Amino acid sequence: MQPMLATPGALPDGPEWVFEVKWDGMRLLADVADGRVRLASRTERDVTASFPELAELTRLAPDVLLDGEVVLLEGGVPSFPALLERLHGPALPRTVQARPVTYMVFDVLRLYGVPLLDRPFEERRATLERLDLAAVPALSLSPTYSDGRALFEATLERGMEGVVAKRRDGVYRPGRRGPGWTKVTHRQTQVCVVGGWRPERAGPGRIGSLLLGVPDAAGLRFAGRVGSGLAGETTQRVLRDRLVEAEQPPFAERLPRPDGAGAHWCEPQTVVEVAHTGWTEGGRLRQPVFRGVRDDLDPDHVRQEA
Structure with a gap:
């Protein structure tokens, strides 16, 4: 149930x-x-x-x-x-x-x-x-x-x-x-599927930002990227353990170059939660902050919150 x-x-x-x-x-x-x-x-x-x-x-x-x-x-x-x-x-x-x-x-x-x-x-x-x-x-x-x-x-x-x-x-x-x-x-949160990540400039192998998506009828819609909240060693370890490399981007649309440049793509199977201040007219999260990996949720259950 x-x-x-x-x-x-x-x-x-x-x-x-x-x-x-x-x-x-x-x-x-x-x-x-x-x-x-x-x-x-x-x-x-x-x-x-x-x-x-x-x-x-x-x-x-x-x-x-x-x-x-x-x-x-x-x-x-x-x-x-x-x-x-x-x-x-x-x-x-x-x-x-x-x-x-x-x-x-x-x-x-x-x-x-x-x-x-x-x-x-x-x-x-x-x-x-x-x-x-x-x-x-x-x-x-x-x-x-x-x-x-x-x-x-x-x-x-x-x-x-x-x-x-x-x-x-x-x-x-x-x-x-x-x-x-x-x-x-009092605050807005959104669960998203991770479709890729970009490395930190100062730390080889460290995750600097996640590329987020929310499924809709067309596939995995790009919802922006999040970098705030990823610095902790536990967070880095948990993400590295769960992100499975993929050859192609899983998003339904081609990402803008500022977002997709240098990205490592991954299978769309890891769910994370972010806090944010709203959505842009283009369907991107405003000022997202990473809250954690949601191992209790499956990608099929991710939908955009009202």
Whole structure:
């Protein structure tokens, strides 16, 4: 099952809505059955081995399906780049102990074999709150608020991602966006497919910038290049491990010479996330900054965000 998605839009108002923090983490469905837990990403990829501290979710109930977001807190604020590092290698015990994740749970979709997808959100939330969530140290209930505007301003002050508004009477529609959930963010992000890279001038073999693309009906459309955020040694190593050389550029159009000159082409199979300030009229990302490799996403699921 794929999780339900929020639709970008303006912050709604009215008693029919409740509001939550939009956590800067990774969306996970946690499926507990037969004494085991399976953690699945947005694209249904099994990421259980990356988060061993969530194995204790089996304490909640013998059969339960949860929806939430796993975050790694730094100074009380989620750090998305730090979280992605957990996906790039085995979760060593010392790493888990030093930097544990928290699963911010906000929905329950099945309990004791009974599907809850068609129940109103308010009823699902009440069911979730009746579970013994304190039994799992790595689990935290995502709070809800009635004042969306105040929450939006508070998340801005704390440097957090934004707010999700949910209708109290809304049902759960797996893998779909709908009017029942609305997201309002303080910054824009975009997942892209890497189609090539250009080397640093001062560092032989080091990646200086990535050539990014977003698939559409015509193929892989060039979306610009990103250089900011690539300097770290961990980032360089992770990218070198994943970028597979290709003889020809994978983009649907010929790249402008300032972008394509000296480029090394690669197979369009690595997904990365960037922050940006918008799109140009020519379909290029404005001021993109690299945030991390998204091993939890497949190229087929990349689309331009509104």
